[in-house]
Amino acid sequence: MKAPLGTFVHARSGDKGGDANLGLWVAHDGSAAYDDRVAWLLALVTPDFVHALLPETALLEVEVFALPNLGGVNVVIHGLLGQGVAASTRFDPQAKGLGEWARSRHVEIPEALW
């Protein structure tokens, strides 16, 4: 069923010059499905997925680095913040809220992971 990505995925985001940095990982909430959730998240998050999840990144280069030992992925969105935090005219020029926006987006979550 469709539900917010943040149902059991945590996020933190910020700026690195003109790039946005976004970490997504599975919450340690005691669920027996933790390992399956991590496998699902690692398979789910690709550059194409990020482009669709956050449409304003659609034309930007996105890199995804898997960190299975930390239960998640590090996503780098190149150029989202223009020439850097001081210069950017973007709403939220430091991408502080980007992670919470990503968590609020609805995605298809397999029933076995609930």
Place this chain on the structure above:
Amino acid sequence: MRQLRVGNCSGFYGDRFSAMREMLEGGDLDVLTGDYLAELTMLILGRDQLKDPSLGYARTFVRQLQDCLGLALERGVAVVANAGGLNPAGLAARLGEIADAQGLSPSIAYVDGDDVRSLGFPGALTANAYLGAFGIAAALRGGADIVVTGRVTDASLVVGPAVAHFGWDPTAYDELAGAVVAGHVLECGTQATGGNFSGFGSLARTAGPLGFPVAELADDGSSVVTKHAGTGGLVSVDTVTAQLMYEVQSTHYLGPDVTTHLDTVRLGDDGPDRVRITGVRGSEPPTELKVCVNELGGHRNTVEFVLTGLDLEDKAAWVRAQLDPQLTAASVTWSLGPAPVIDADTEEGASTLLRCTVQDRSPEPVGRAFSSAAVELALASYPGFTLTAPPGTGTPYGVYRAAYVDRSAVTHTVHHADGRTEVVS
């Protein structure tokens, strides 16, 4: 060998002022660190120094030590901070004056050599190489009570004291990488203890403000992240993961002393508010050092129009059509906020914001020429015209970029309290 307890009391220039005292009084520490430098902060300090060459350092750190210097000395806690910014020598001198005035005689060392403007970055307001931990380590081994630096990597504030304490060689890559990870967890202060955390719902709300983080480092580079007893917030595998995920990019984190393999980090629960970091592997660092370059990009200004009620698209279109022809700035960006709910039962709920941001190389086109043009429409535009704030005169902005220099071009230097200088390779 005995573990090393390192605390943090600042994640940025402007962080909680009382944190230095709280960390010194709240529990045992060997070293207290503070990070005051973000990319943007270098620009702010650069502009400070343009106005007054004796400035260019974090002034809140001076006031914090004015309050806490005696306490730190009495408790035997060394203080290590990158608050020197563009002028660590100036900061060290200022701290010396404060100590004299209080009748104290701390050993104050500073580390510099990061300023590489002389290597040729045309147009750069600031250009600072990210130095590693061995300068701080040499300063501490030389007996410093206080070490202030310019641009070192944020993690070096923790790695340096660990190198001094455990005596690690420059090729002890696994140990260094372990300390780098601990340093990254600590460098943003309360972001390791429940601040800016997706799982904020799980934090206890009854305690006081979020405690700042502490790392207990062992001689193999492993560590436990915790906080002083009785402080607010939470240290959990999730709060520590949050900070690691935020600070890193890619799986191999390149630093001046070591390349840290983030795919080897293991986090484990070590009791309430305690998270163990183990297994971190490191390898040789790159031959070049990263440089943070800030250029004065130009000037910018923003005005926000409040649009309320019906026909919002048409209202926005009209005010744009009125203002656009009068604007001479090189760049004009308009953005319209989300559509309000229909039939809203509050005025705020029925409103949205239309933002106009202008940028130009010179201040005039974004100054009065822009703000007056917007204000003059007050009685002459869409119904309900109002602004969120009177438009100001505009502000200068910087443009950040990364560059790289060979490490042999940089003279990483420790200035000991007794006047000796020591160059770190």
